[in-house]
Amino acid sequence: MDLKLSISISSVKGGEKMFDKILYPTDFSRNAEKCLAFVQRLREAGTREVVLLHVLDRRSFDLLSALDSETTAHAAEENMVKSSLEKLNETAQELKNSGLAVKIRVEKGVPFSEILKIAEEEDVSAIIVGSHGTSNLTEVLLGSVSEKVIRKSKRTVLVVKR
Numbered sequence: 001m002d003l004k005l006s007i008s009i010s011s012v013k014g015g016e017k018m019f020d021k022i023l024y025p026t027d028f029s030r031n032a033e034k035c036l037a038f039v040q041r042l043r044e045a046g047t048r049e050v051v052l053l054h055v056l057d058r059r060s061f062d063l064l065s066a067l068d069s070e071t072t073a074h075a076a077e078e079n080m081v082k083s084s085l086e087k088l089n090e091t092a093q094e095l096k097n098s099g100l101a102v103k104i105r106v107e108k109g110v111p112f113s114e115i116l117k118i119a120e121e122e123d124v125s126a127i128i129v130g131s132h133g134t135s136n137l138t139e140v141l142l143g144s145v146s147e148k149v150i151r152k153s154k155r156t157v158l159v160v161k162r
Contacts (some may be wrong), residue, residue: 018045018046018125018126019042019045019046019047019125019126020046020047020048020049020125021047021048021049021050021051021122021123021124021125022039022042022047022049022050022051022124022125022126022127022128023050023051023053023115023118023119023122023124023126023127023128023155024036024039024050024051024052024053024127024128025053025054025055025111025115025118025127025128025129025145025149026052026053026054026088026091027054027055027111027145028054028087029130031130031131031160032130034130034160035128035129035130035160036091036094036095038128038158038160039095039100039128040094040095040098040100042128043098043099043100047100048100048101049100049101049102049103050095050100050101050102050103051102051103051105051118051122051124052088052091052092052095052102052103052104052105053105053106053107053114053115053118054084054087054088054105054106054107055106055107055108055109055110055111055114055115056077056080056081056084056106056107056108056109057109057110057111058108058109058110059110077108081106084106085104085106088104088106089104092104103122105118111145112145112148112149112152115127115129115145115149116149116152116153116154119153119154119155120154120155124155125155125156126155126156126157126158127149127153127155127156127157127158128157128158128160129145129146129149129150129157129158129159129160130146130159130160131146131159131160131161146159
């Protein structure tokens with residue numbers, strides 16, 4: 001995959017680069033993999049640190065709890081956290097190999113809300129999102145995560161098209 005990256009690097013307060021620290025939320029979809037290649041190239045634009053985030057949608061756990069026992073729901077949640085961390089560690093290694101510092105976070109909540117909250121907590125310069133992630137009925141009914149992040153973020157949002 002040949003991604004072309006042409007960003008003029010401009011300084012902001014204190015000599016920081018415009019995209020010094022970015023938030024890369026991933027849902028592990030094919031489009032999120034495209035974002036990964038873009039994030040790796042952002043090093044050329046001055047990016048030094050990436051906050052790698054996966055949000056476990058709490059609405060899925062609420063539904064599971066309603067359908068099954070609390071114990072089963074808790075075990076499923078633990079398995080999802082473990083699986084997410086394994087995938088995030090693989091992605092983090094790729095980013096580190098590109099010369100980027102990486103911080104990993106797994107959060108539970110409503111994806112777009114958690115992305116916006118973490119962007120503020122981590123004081124990132126930009127959020128990188130894919131134009132489409134995993135598709136499911138929830139997104140069809142409630143709108144896409146990317147669209148809500150773009151609309152509600154106080155931070156710069158870069159969208160990587162499919």
